[in-house]
Amino acid sequence: MNTMLLNTLVALAASTSLVTAAADACRSLPGDAAWPSVEDWNALNSSTGGRLIQGVPLAGICYGVQADSTACSELRSDWALVDPFLTQPVSVVSPYFENNTCTPYVTVATANDSSACQLGNMASYAINVSEYETATAGINFAREKNLRLVVKNTGHDYLGGSAGKGSLALWTHNMKNITLINNYKSEHYTGPAFKIGAGVQYEDLNPIAHDSGLRVVGGSCPTVGANGGWRQGGGHGPLSSTYGLGADNSLEFEVVTADGKHLTASPTENSDLYWALCGGGAGNYAVVISAVVKAHKDGQIAGSRLTINNEGNSYWTVVAEWMKHLLVLDKIPGFATEVLLTQQSFSLVVATLPGGDESTMSQALAPFYETVARLNITPVVNETKVQSTYLDHYDEYLGGVEFTRNITIGGRLIPRSLVQDSTLLQNLTQAFKDMVAEPDIVVYLLGYNVTNAAAAVPEGFNAVTPAWRDSLFLINVCIEGSADDPWPKMEDDLARANGWQDRLRGLTPGGGAYINEGTYDDPEWKADYFGGTYDRLRDVKAKYDPNFVLYTRPGVGCDEYAESADGHLCKA
Known part of the structure; x- marks a missing residue:
């Protein structure tokens, strides 16, 4: 790291803030009396082998004396996409959690003003974590210096967990080790498995599994991290009806805890921590260094x-008939579906049936297609394909899609009982009709059977919210924004998403929601995201991180702290 630049920026931060936070009540921010000195940061950099990185906004190339108009123009053309942000140590995917404080949409006047580009809610520094020792150094430093600590892999989250003003980020993205374990043996599982580093994405893991004659449960998006919020929050994907959620396929975790201990968490070792990491929410109990996950024999x-x-x-x-037919598909082992619903069309993006062929797929969908024909509707697309491997299937139906970053997501897990009730089904269909009447909203209906029996895990074996086990499908209400949306527009989108979640909650009393695809400020977050697991998860948090070295919202215990208007994270 450039020490001269570090010295200059630390001094500048100290001279431009008058805030002093009580060390035992609030996390320190740049400019506070308790903020680490230049010597402290240099020592941390040395102890991590020079792996400390100063937080710089991705769009910083558009401002000040270092402005590069060509590079800025290229960035502006990609600003709406997820990909440019995946390899950034502090910049995150969701523009809402960046606070929109530094964008490539600059005027001539602001381009010459470096102060017009601010870090906002992004981490002040990051450590490029390479192994558990560098993570331990970062955790100990944050604890001892009273800093906010966050974990960032890809930043592929819409809850803001990898952002935080004045924070130190543990950037695990480059921990890409993948090791095949041909015959993993434990009390609960015997068979092939992969040990995967914290930075592994499914675009890394799926080809390696394929080449080994195997497949793994993963998300629908190839750039999602395999060990971050996806797995720790539950984790769904096309193979979930066959093998369960990502949490159900987690055999053990290598972690560093808030007190700097390097531990293994498994069903037999630190089992309470293992339980919490399997579905209890990410970035809140310990820092994951690697995980061992189940692998399954590949095939047709x-x-x-x-x-x-x-x-x-x-x-x-x-639309209503499709939801009713999901009750039929729910009984076919392994059958999973992803539907995209808009004002213009109903699209079955992919139906997945491991071990199936054209005949069994046609038989499964035939009653629905017969209903469509009786309604005198002719599909504009209708095709079935059989692949010899999961990767080929994935590439056919989900590969090559570019994902946009300014999306606000709300959602609800819909229990089977709701669809079985004709009045409730009618109300739900009307809700969808009202949603997509707003032109920037699309709705996803993701049909999985992840009951404990289907996932082959005992009831309560992990912290996955019980609402998953009772659900027929998951709803995602996605509000699609523009790359250059102003902050008030993004705030309004979040309020709208919460409004739709409220309506869905009213239709599903006693139901729940999926934490990874919901709003961070859901007023009913404890019941929606954690259900009956919350109190036990709070006990795990108290045991492994009693002083909230790790903090994430809406993580368990987060209501015991609050962010002030100036960005300080303080005890409530």
Whole structure:
């Protein structure tokens, strides 16, 4: 790290802030009397082998004397996409949690003003974690200096867990080790497994599994981290109806705890921590260095897609009939579906049936297709393909999609009982109709059977919210923003997402939601995201991180702290 630059910026921060936080009540921010000195930061840099990185906004290339108009223009063309942010140590995917404080949309006047580009809510520094020792050094430093600590892998989250003003980030993205364990043996599982570093993404892991004649449960998006919020929050994907959620496929974790201890968490070793890491929310109990996850024998897999345009009065009848047919598909072992619903069309993006062929896929979908035909609707797309491996299936239906970053997500897990009730089904269908009447909203219906029996895990074996086990499908309400949306627009989108979650909650009393695909400020977050697991999770938090070295919202215990208007994180 450039020591001269570090000295200059630390001095500047100290001279421009008059805030002093009580060390035992609030985490320190740049400019506070308790903020680490230049010598402290230099010592941390030395102890981590020069792996300390100063936080710089990605769009910093557009401002001040170092402005590069060509590079800025290129960044502006990609600003709406997820990809540029995945390899950044402090910049995160969601613009909401960056506070929109430094963008490439600059005027001539602001481009010459370096002060117009601020870190905002992004971490002040990051450590490029390479092994547990560098993570331990960062954890100990944050604890001793009373700093906010966050963990960032890809930053592929919409809850803000890898952001935080004045924080130190443990950047685990480059921990890409993948090791095949041909015959993992434990009390609960015997078979192939992979040990994967904290930075592994599914675009890294899926090809290696494929080349080994195996497949793993992973997300629908290839750039999602395999060990971050996806796994620790539950983790769903096309293979979930066959093998369970990501949490159900987690065999053990290598972690560093808030007191700097290097531990293994498994069903037989530190089992309470293992339980919490499997579905209890990410970045809140310990820092994951690696995990061992189940691998499954690869083989033939059938897939199908269908698109129906909204061209007549029967469109919403089709939507309701699809939800009813999910009750049939729910009983077919391994059958999983992803549907995209808009004002213009109903699209079965992918149906997944491991071990299936064209005949079994057609038989499974036939009753729904017969209903569509009776309604005199002709699909514009209707095809089934059989692949010899999961990777081929994935590439066919989900590969090559570019993901946008300014998306606000709300959602709800829909219990089977709701769809079985004709009045409730009618109310739910009307809710979808009202949602997509807003032109920037799309709705995803993700159908999985992840009951304890289907996932082959005992009830209560992990911290996955019980609402997952009772659900027929997951709803994602996605509000799609523009790359250059102003801050008030993003605030309004978040309020709208919460409003739709409220309506869905009213339709599903006693139900729940999926923490990774919900709002960070859901007023009913304890019940929605954790259900009956909350009190036990709070005990785990108290045991392994009693002083909240790790903090994330809406993580267990987060209501015991609050962010002030100036960004200080303080005891409530």
